[in-house]
Amino acid sequence: MARAGRITTAHSSFETPIFMPVGTQGTVKSVHQHELKNDIDAPVILGNTYHLYLRPGTDVISEVGGLHKFMNWNRSILTDSGGYQVFSLSDNRKLTGEGASFRSHIDGSKHLFTPENVVDIQRIIGADIIMAFDECTPWPCDQSYASSSLDLTHHWLDRGWDHFRNSEPKYGYSQSFFPIVQGSIFPELRKISAEKIALLGAEGNAIGGLSVGEPVEDMYNMIEVVNVILPADKPRYLMGVGTPVNILESIERGVDMFDCVMPTRNGRNGMLFTSNGIINIRNRKWMKDFSPIDEPGHSIVDMQYSKAYLRHLIMAGELLGGQIATMHNLAFYLWLVREAFNQIMKDEFMPWKAKMVKELSMRL
RNA sequence: GGGGAGAUACCAAAGUGGCCAACUGGGGCAGACUGUAAAUCUGCUGUCGUACGACUUCGGAGGUUCGAAUCCUUCUCUCCCCA
Numbered sequence: 001m002a003r004a005g006r007i008t009t010a011h012s013s014f015e016t017p018i019f020m021p022v023g024t025q026g027t028v029k030s031v032h033q034h035e036l037k038n039d040i041d042a043p044v045i046l047g048n049t050y051h052l053y054l055r056p057g058t059d060v061i062s063e064v065g066g067l068h069k070f071m072n073w074n075r076s077i078l079t080d081s082g083g084y085q086v087f088s089l090s091d092n093r094k095l096t097g098e099g100a101s102f103r104s105h106i107d108g109s110k111h112l113f114t115p116e117n118v119v120d121i122q123r124i125i126g127a128d129i130i131m132a133f134d135e136c137t138p139w140p141c142d143q144s145y146a147s148s149s150l151d152l153t154h155h156w157l158d159r160g161w162d163h164f165r166n167s168e169p170k171y172g173y174s175q176s177f178f179p180i181v182q183g184s185i186f187p188e189l190r191k192i193s194a195e196k197i198a199l200l201g202a203e204g205n206a207i208g209g210l211s212v213g214e215p216v217e218d219m220y221n222m223i224e225v226v227n228v229i230l231p232a233d234k235p236r237y238l239m240g241v242g243t244p245v246n247i248l249e250s251i252e253r254g255v256d257m258f259d260c261v262m263p264t265r266n267g268r269n270g271m272l273f274t275s276n277g278i279i280n281i282r283n284r285k286w287m288k289d290f291s292p293i294d295e296p297g298h299s300i301v302d303m304q305y306s307k308a309y310l311r312h313l314i315m316a317g318e319l320l321g322g323q324i325a326t327m328h329n330l331a332f333y334l335w336l337v338r339e340a341f342n343q344i345m346k347d348e349f350m351p352w353k354a355k356m357v358k359e360l361s362m363r364l
Numbered sequence: 365g366g367g368g369a370g371a372u373a374c375c376a377a378a379g380u381g382g383c384c385a386a387c388u389g390g391g392g393c394a395g396a397c398u399g400u401a402a403a404u405c406u407g408c409u410g411u412c413g414u415a416c417g418a419c420u421u422c423g424g425a426g427g428u429u430c431g432a433a434u435c436c437u438u439c440u441c442u443c444c445c446c447a
Contacts, residue, residue: 020399022399022400023400024399025400029403030403046399048400051400051401078399080399081399082399083399084399084400085399085400085401088399088400088401089401092401105401106401131399134399136399180399208399209399210399211398211399212398213398237399238399239399240398241398241399242398243398246398259398259399260398260399261397261398261399261400262397262398264400265397265400265402265403265404266397266398267403268402268403269397269402269404269405271396271397280394280395282394283393283394284392284393284394314403315392317403318403319403321403322403323403325403
């Protein structure tokens with residue numbers, strides 16, 4: 001069931017449901033922190049442990065006093081643990097009881113991530129929310145693989161959780177630790193995982209291993225299975241999701257936090273999400289459409305530039321094109337979750353959502 | 365006036381007797397993208413057809429050959445060098 005809430009960290013306080021732009025390498029690609037704050041008004045963004053550990057490295061981030069200072073971002077940061085890279089860079093890694101040994105995609109050098117040192121790295125980064133080190137299970141996978149993968153993730157979770165509680169923040173403000181439910185698309189496994197995680201009493205809980213290629217219905221089913229178990233008084237974070245429709249469907253099922261590369265990456269590739277539907281701005285039909293990118297518009301770019309101009313920029317490979325598209329998409333995503341909050345507060349979420357889902361999936 | 369090089373699809377450019385409806389790049393058209401190795405990747409791009417395929421193409425005209433973008437004749441045009 002859809003809920004509205006509030007999360008407060010050392011760096012910001014914000015209402016949920018919330019969408020968190022992905023800023024893997026200490027930047028939300030193509031937008032300034034200034035725009036992220038003043039135009040898009042994102043209260044929290046992501047960083048990535050794997051990428052920041054490899055480059056610029058923990059010595060740099062440690063010396064400057066954390067990622068907030070390094071990138072000049074004084075709102076919240078959540079760091080992914082590198083569990084997703086265990087999945088997406090799987091050709092370069094090996095999983096052991098100890099952790100994940102892997103080769104850098106940058107220079108081939110060998111490294112080992114353990115549930116403990118991944119917490120340490122996130123302490124150094126200074127993330128407001130630290131994610132547990134997990135294996136993001138690939139899809140498809142059979143139940144026996146999913147089961148042993150889950151055992152590994154749980155084993156890592158126990159160690160990471162212990163280490164988190166026995167270590168101190170480096171910069172004088174508190175950090176939270178979110179465990180991650182896995183179990184692929186098997187309800188029994190998801191249940192086991194959610195029950196284990198509910199018992200930890202963490203400040204928030206995440207659902208991982210979804211939107212990796214499985215049918216959306218499976219994803220929604222898993223969310224339902226898990227959310228009856230995860231504590232109702234703690235935020236629930238669905239990792240890596242998703243399309244605007246995915247987000248509304250998940251909010252309906254009791255999810256509070258989201259992140260996804262879609263608004264940024266797809267935006268750079270010419271895909272715009274609007275309240276009227278999805279636009280591929282590269283399509284010829286926009287060539288002479290001089291109407292605003294999106295009316296009424298949730299970002300300053302929406303009313304200031306036309307579809308035809310944005311199409312021209314993207315077609316010409318101009319950097320400003322990716323920038324405008326990203327700003328539009330992020331502002332739209334943030335508007336969407338803000339509006340979801342408003343509708344929940346008015347107790348009108350369900351009819352609003354039904355109407356939105358219809359429009360959001362249109363191809364314009 | 366003399367000498368030389370060349371004309372290939374939207375553009376550039378390979379191909380110099382059959383494996384050519386024609387390499388490759390660009391451009392164009394469309395698609396993909398879900399805790400970012402992505403401002404990336406994929407497909408199509410003569411006509412008709414879903415496809416097997418059929419048909420018309422390599423400056424124009426004619427010829428040689430079983431077979432020509434490729435060889436010959438001729439015409440037109442372009443570029444370079446010397447005067």
